[in-house]
Amino acid sequence: MKTIYVLDTNVLLQDPFAMFAFHEHEIVIPAVVLEEIDSKKRYMDEIGRNARQVARLLDTLRERGKIHEGVVLDSGGRVRVELNHRSLDELNDYFIEVTNDHRILAVAYNIQREQRERNAHPVVLVSKDALMRVKADVLGLKSEDFLNDRIVQFDHMYKGYEERFVTGEKLDSLYEKKRIPTNEIVTGDFLPHQFLVLKDATGSSASAIAKVNQDATKVELLKNKSLEAIWGIKPRNVQQRMAMELLLRDDLPLVTLVGKAGTGKTLLSLAAGLSQTEDHHMYNKLLVTRPVIPVGKDIGFLPGEKEEKLRPWMQPIYDNLEYLFNTKRSEELEKILAGMGSIQVEALTYIRGRSIPDQFIIIDEAQNLTKHEAKTILTRVGEGSKVVLMGDPKQIDHPYLDEYSNGLTYVVEQLKTLSLSGHVKLEKGERSSFAQLAADWL
Structure with missing residues (x-):
């Protein structure tokens, strides 16, 4: 039996092609979803890009017929924009406030009531929002997370x-x-x-x-070479030996490292990058970058030039560099980096449009990348470069990602069969016994 799936806004903002993932079933997009997508289309980030992509896809579907009446997809299913069934009367006993979420719930609830009277099709609300699914359950409306991504x-x-x-x-x-x-x-x-x-x-x-x-x-x-100290850093466990082996290989342009906080991902990568850039001159520059995603509430705009604005975001990188260079004050590290000139620390915001040849590229906190962003970054890598993607998929700060759908997990799984990539999951924390305890129990 065909099912009617009502899509929440966040499903389309997460995956613009979600409307094509339900095969022969019917897809309903409430009109309020279009309003919410329209409000996001000017954003200059992944959300804005996805909003514009949804608009283009719907515009293309208009060529097949009147989209408010429903158009047939190649899969045999149908998609339509729902202009009716907006009454909130049945929801007032449960949710008094008129919000966009409640308007979407009203559409799904009223369609379900109509289908039950006809003994016709089941109705399912699809949402990435857990509380939205809880509210649907309160109304007796079946709901699901979108798992196709x-x-x-x-x-x-x-x-x-x-x-x-x-x-x-x-x-x-x-x-x-x-x-x-x-x-x-x-x-x-x-x-x-x-x-x-x-x-x-x-x-x-x-x-x-x-x-x-x-x-x-x-x-x-x-080989026992993986046990040797690189820039004063010596692998402390089996997985770190494996990681160092991959990081020092000159025939692997892509290395992915996954592990909990304190497992040594950043420190090992920086040590390997410094060794191959400064000692062996295999690369012209060491580029270290990470997504600018805050943990907790954003502190807003920061004063100063670009370097001063980026410093708080990049501080974890500088902490590891201070350890490797054995400096006690940040001023000492600044002088060293300025004198060397081959180490560059910056945010991923500025990577689009670049071509990066002959560089050792470290991308920290890659679990906060979307699949599209991960693809964008990897396609920037020029001839003779090596890129290291690392992070912890269980520590996601991005509002539209989870441990199953982020860019790091995507790259690991999609490229694991290629001979040009290597991957290791680091298991044991080496930062401190307390850090390991916190990672395991919290």
Whole structure:
């Protein structure tokens, strides 16, 4: 049986193509949704871009017929803009205030009542707003979150490594030959640059850390070079060794790192970037950037020039640089950075339209990127550059994203099969025992 889906504004602002994701079912867009989208179309950000995209898509659909009567989609479904069913009389007993949310609820509720009288189609309100879904439930109206934009459940997200148990003979063979065909040591399908933590199946303490090569045909023993200190930073656990291996590889233009706060993502990346830029001169510049998304209430406009405005947003980066350069005052770091000239710290706001060749690019807090923003950034990367995307998908500050639909998760899952990318999920916090406790329990 066909279902009538009533879309909330936030669904279309999250994914402008959401109206095409319901196959043969009927899509209803309340007129008030168009009003809300119209109020967002002048925003110079992702929300504004999506609002303008929705307007263009609806305008294109008008060519197929009168959109207020409903037009047929290629999937067999229909989409229409609902101008009727706006009465709030039935909602006044529950919600007295007249808001746009309540007007959308009224449309869905009145359509449902009409369909039940005809014993016709079920009605479902689709909204990204949890409280909107709660209000719908109060009214006896079925509601759902829009899940089509989710890439993967976080618990099933690609970790970049697997733990396998093998015989002691296979471990000995790996240590002796350093490189073995994949099917000779483990069975199953593996991805390029995936790591393997191999343990003795008999229960002995013998183990090995190996890495699948770029065409997933051989398993290579991880070299002890990954244990060496880089700019005073030495990997403290297995996952940090894996991360450092990927960060120091000159044949991997993309590295993604995922992990809770304090697992060392930023510090390892900066150390690797400084080593390859300043010591080995593999890149002309180290570019460090992050999205300008506040935690909590925004403090508003900041005084000063661009560098002064960006300093509060970029302070976490400067904290790590102060540690690496062993400086005790910010003035010392400023002098060092000015003298070197090859380290650039800036916000992602200014990256559109650029081409960035021969640079080591670190993008922190990438979980606050949308899928479109992540694509925009990666398409800015020029020849000879390496980009590192890192963040914690469980710490989302962006109002329209969650841990299943953000740009970082999207990049990890979409590019994990490519030989030009590598990924590791960092598990253990190394900032402090208290920071690890807070990350685990809060």
